Amino acid sequence: MINRVLIRLKIVQIIYAYYQNGGKNLDTAEKELFFSLSKAYDLYNYLLLLMVEVTKYANKRLDAAKSKMVPTQEDLRPNTKFVENRFIAQLEVNRQLNEFASSQKKTWENEGDFVKKLCEQIMESDIYKEYMASETSSYEEDREVWRKIYKKIIFNNAALDEVLEDQSLYWNDDKEIVDTFVLKTIKRFDPKNGDKQELLPEFKDEEDQEFARRLFRRTILNADYYRHLISEGSKNWDLNRVAVMDVVIMQIALAEILSFPNIPVNVSLNEYVEIAKLYSTPKSGGFINGTLDGIVNQLKKENKLTKN
Secondary structure, three states: OOOHHHHHHHHHHHHHHHOOOOOOOHHHHHHHHHHEEEEEHHHHHHHHHHHHHHHHHHHHHHHHHHOOOOHHHHHOOOOOOOOHHHHHHHHOHHHHHHHHHHOOOOOHHHHHHHHHHHHHEEEEEHHHHHHHHHOOOOOOHHHHHHHHHHHHHHOOHHHHHHHHHHHHHHHHHHHHHHHHHHHHHHHHOOHHHHOOOOOOOOOOOOOOHHHHHHHHHHHHHHHHHHHHHHHOOOOOOOHHOOOOOHHHHHHHHHHHHHHHHOOOOHHHHHHHHHHHHHHOOOOHHHHHHHHHHHHHHHHHHHOOOOOO
């Protein structure tokens, strides 16, 4: 699940914090990097559990309606299509998800007010109303309605952002990327797999894990060389006056460009220009792109840059 886009973002965050804290302990910073990546995987599982919790709350609403002093016919014979959603039923018994909930002791039980409001928001949506009014019923429709609900209602949700911020300092920065993993997981679910449906693994393979470790260490251990290149490549600027985040981003970009011959230069440049737009000043993207482009061209002239 953890891809290189997320790894790069995490490395930028951790290395910036490393220098802000005096740059004293490389091993501790590396542990913090992998801990923050594991928290992103926790968020992935936690958001999957949210869909189950919303469905449970919807079911409780139906039970409460039946218990009213004077229930209506609608209360006594409700449309149970939403609470009997087959995709959610499969997700609820998923072995990996239940193992996560048990081992990490993560539930939505303490966020009852938020779950209630989210459920009400879903039930007021056109997506929900069209689904409930449809005369057809299939696993594919059950899965698709949750893909739509997630994309339109959960993906960009300010109230959810507040809940996540209270629980982890890492999660709001991670959520946009993790949301894409949740949507991908919904699409992958197959009823034939039952409770053994595989969720996305924490790391796709050992290569990505090694990419994270190597990029992190090369960035710090070769810092003097990379900063020399940045200083030479931005002669019209006093390096001490360049935004610290810009220097950190360029330092990591150079570590990637020089340490991973299989990654095309333009891929690395584009990734770090996008990160600069997120984490630095409005003009940083153009400045970083121009500076790194000049450094790369100079390294090529000096035969110091080899790419497969």
